[in-house]
Amino acid sequence: MLSRKASCDSHGQDSSYFLGWQEYEKNPYHTVHNPTGIIQMGLAENQLSFDLIESWLRRNPDIVGLKRDGESAFRELALFQDYHGLPVFKNELVDFMAKIRGNRIIFASNKLVLTAGATPANETLMFCLAEPGExxxxxxxxxPGFDRDLKWRTGVEIVPIHxxxxxxxxxxSSALERAYQQAQKLNLNVKGVLVTNPSNPLGITMNRAELNHLIDFxxxxNIxxxxxxxxxxxxxxxPKFVSIMELAMERELYNADIWNRIHIVYSLSKDLGVPGFRVGMIYSNNETVVDTATKMSSFGLVSSQTQxxxxxxxxxxxxxxxxxxETQRRLKKRRExxxxxxxxxxxxxxxxxxxxxxxxxxxxxxxxxxFEAEKELWKRIVCEVGLNISxxxxxxxxxxxxxRICFANMSQETLQVAMQRMKAFTDSSNSAVSQQQFVNNTRARSLTKWVFQLSSYESEPHR
Known part of the structure; x- marks a missing residue:
């Protein structure tokens, strides 16, 4: 009676990544009301600088009240806006993106497509660039969410670069080539490579050598x-962040075919710490991709009030x-x-x-x-230690x-509790291992003594 999509379990929610979240939601930690609950360390949210944004909002009450130059902008914002987005917002976004990259790149707002977060941005690109089965x-x-974001509705396959x-x-380069050969063995037509830079979950920026490998590949x-x-x-x-677009510009690839095959996904969820506002975007030099993605964005628009x-x-x-x-300073301190x-x-x-x-x-x-042992360790850390990690x-x-362990979605006090729990866990684990080693060593010594005695007995002349 239902569609194949509704009937099959291809969402990826049976992953330990999502199962850990379910356990957390059953028993969430609270400093006062549930101090023995599970601490959420599987959520990559930036909650360290809310006070800065809240302070800005208090200083600018007219903006919160949807006013421009003292006049209400409510009616204008309440009416339908087309899927191209507000020009003023797109202009500010490309400026912000350039600023993060040290103004080494100039972005054009007409190459930007707004989406309701990075999740639909990545999925939209899959729809634009690949057919189901590619x-x-x-x-x-x-x-872990890429198994859902890139595959579930698009039918696109993922081949890992190990x-x-x-x-x-x-x-x-060799890892890229091995993955490509593996895709060919599976009779899969490779349409592209997707990377996260900086990496989630590694927390590292790609270096120039990696970016050059990627572009050359x-x-x-031709992908x-x-x-x-x-x-x-x-x-x-x-090292500082280097965007794929920056390296393409350095290599003066403007007139090469690859220029139209490089696409950036960005959002304000992590950098500005506002994932609930649902603001993502696609940036591409490919006019057809921009045009198609803009039309598709009508299925997930960013509200005019948010813009x-x-x-x-x-x-x-x-x-x-x-x-x-300030956010970067706080992130560094919290990571430490x-x-x-x-x-x-x-x-x-x-x-x-x-x-x-x-x-x-x-x-x-x-x-x-x-991986069976990894799963058992993960279960113990979630259920016994009370830390949801990935x-x-x-x-x-x-x-x-x-x-993967997240550190920016909780208070400093909660992180300290988490570390105390982890220390107690490893101490008890080490104690158990030491105890088992002691038992094993005692048994070994007893066995050695018995074997020695037996050898001595057998070496004596028979009477």
Missing amino acids: AFLLPTPYY CSSSNGFRIT AIDK HIVSDEIYSGTVFDS FLLASILSDKKFTEKYMK MLVSGLRNAGIQCLISNAGLFCWVDMRHLLTSDT AGSSCHCSEPGWF
Whole structure:
């Protein structure tokens, strides 16, 4: 009676990434009302600078009241707006994007398509660039939601580019080629590569070598590049962020075919910390993609009131500059708190310089080098320790024992509670291991003594 889409389980919600959220929602932590509940560390939200935006809103009550120059703009904003978006908002957005990139790139507002968040932006690009059954290559580990965002409604397939901890999970030419060959073995036509830069879940920016590998590969295979850059403003440490568009401009690829096959996804959810406002965008040099994506955006428009408010915030250049610098400072400090707390618990992290999370190495806590052992460890951390973190397998990491832990969606006090819980967990785990080792060693010594006695007996002459 229902459609195939409604009847089949292809949404990806059976992933541990989503299951952890379900456990959290059953028993959410609260400092007073539920201090033993589960702490949400699987949510990549930037809640560290709400006070700055709230302060700006208090200083600009007319904007909140939908007024322009003292006159009400309510009627204008309440009426239907077409899917092209408010010109003033798009102009402020491209300026903001350029500012984050050190004004090394000039963006044109007529190449920008507004969407209700980065999720529909990525899906819209899949609809524009690929047919059902065709494939995009994605470096692992990647954001678990991509299995839903890119595949569920579009029918596009994902082929992983397996990256290794041996080089810090960096993208290599050989890894790109292996993924492409794997797609061919599966009879999949590869239409492009999608990367997140800075990476979710790694929290690192792509270096120039990786970006050059990517561009050269796309030129060689005649395919598209989609660069999801929604964390570009969260870079809090060196090296600085380099956009795929910046490198394409440096290489003077304006007249090359690849110029029209490079597309950027961006949003204000992470950098400005307003995911509930649902503001995303596609930026492309391809006129047909921009035209098609603009038409498709009518299925997920950004409200006029939201555009009006955010255009006013972004137009205050002094405020946005101060906001970004302060947010990056706070992110760096908060990341250091997480890394320090985990180190105290005997856990190391991948060195990172961006994002709202750390890629955490818990391989030494596995009972075996398997994904089954990783799943068991994840279950214990969620259910026994009370921390919802994301298992590496949900990010399609090819090595068991890695986890993503978010640090910017909670108070400093809550993070301290989380680290205390993790320390208690590793201490008890180490104690259990030590106890088991003691038992094993005692048994070994007893066995050795028994074998020695037996050998001595057998070596004596028979009487």
